[in-house]
Amino acid sequence: MTAVIEVSGLTKRYAGHAVVDGISFGVEHGEIFGILGPNGAGKTTAVECLEGLRQRDHGKVQVLGLDPRTARHQLHQRIGVQLQDTQLPDKLRVGEALDMYASFYPHPADWREVLDRWGLTSKVKAPFAKLSGGQKQRLFIALALVGNPEVVFLDELTAGLDPGARRATWDLIKQVRSSGVTVVLVSHFMDEVEELCDRVAILEQGRIVALNTPAGLVDQAGGKYRMRFRPTAPLDELSLLLLPGVTDVARSGTQVTVTGSGDFASAVTAELARRQVIVADLRIEGRSLDNAYVTLTGRGMEI
């Protein structure tokens, strides 16, 4: 594995305030690297410093061995970028946009193939203004890939996509990775990061508060499992609380929620069987990246 992106001590200030405050990380070849965090955490600014769109104030950045500050032009021939909040001219047609962007790069992909892969072939003559939100989003991803980049930066990949289109997009991004392209993904969706990313950096107030695999983050946060059920016979809740691993028992209406760690669920089910209490609607909820995120950042996600 070779590092495709190396960042150390990256700092970007606006009016004296550090929006990105000394972050360091590396991205390996062929990995999908996620940058997760609430709005205003500095995710986009950090990535824009890597893309050469913004000038960093301090720190070292190398993307494909190039410094985005001094080798901007060479870098742009080898990366693809999807930005937030950009549009195209209203009357520019889908095919024209891809054909034009392909012409900017030294070794572009066949734009018709890219169009087809992203399900836009039927829209080849459609003007930009007539596309749906999802179609626009797919066009932007296609534009990021049409230059055959070695690294692609995707900022809020699935913004504006419906659930079906999100799944389809994820599958396509996995294909992009398997063709050897390194992907940097900026997101505020847990499910997306969990599904796609090999490693994730969680950014908060311009600093990295955690950097690990999604599973590693969950372990690191030490999240707990929750078990919910409805007992069909009266149940002594205190007896459950005394079981090993159980940390909390709560009742809400007819539903009982038991929280714990380790192998507490087996202990609970054994206890219920011993007391001959039959339960309905039994569910065990695993630890999620959602919960890990809240634990690691000390707050919920603002959406």
Next chain:
Amino acid sequence: MNGFGKLTLVETRLFLREKIALLGVFALPVGLVVGFGQIPDFAHAQKSLNGQSGTEYIAALGIAVVLISIGLQGIPMVIAQYRERGILRRLGVTPVRPLTVLIAKLAVWAGAAVVSAAFVVAVTRLAFGVPTPVDVGWFLVSFVLGMAALFSLGMLVSAVAPTSRSAMAIAMGLFFPNMFLAGIYFPTDGMSPSLQRIGQFSPLGAAFHAIRDSWRGVDPRLEWLGIMAAWAALATMLAVRYFRWEKA
């Protein structure tokens, strides 16, 4: 085709898709010539126009209108929109510099102005028998300098205006005084000497006078050419200084 060629081709198509802008750039100037050309006496030298025939005067005016409608309507609006919608920003992360798209756009507008002016000259000659510009060299110099002055003024407006709305407002604030002072609404020949003098310092005024005179074979006054060159240089310098690639 390379990036610049493709961009210019695409920008040309986009320009041709704006039907209302096309009316302003191609139909209005010729329409003026055709409309005023119906006035019976217009084929002859007019005393009120310092001895120029009415049709020739209107043809020169049509060309001045082409320059200002592109310079102070098309350019500020479209460039400010390109910034507002992040189109320039997106191009900033491709191997093509965003400056390239500005150059491509200006090339398309310049091409449109040349085609429209040629159309005016041709119609004036073929339909009304007005001779083509007598002093071709000075006519071309006047046209090119006028274009440089008004286009760079448009670029300056797009540079300083934070939004496309404000770009439009500022541009209109320059458009009407320019039109008035240049004598587009009524001939400067009938204006007070001091107003005439002021008008000659306006970019459109200088352009119109120079185009008008070179058409009938009078060398344009060097001061008009100088005024246009000065506007072009000043506006370009300030536009370069203040231009922003992304919205604030």
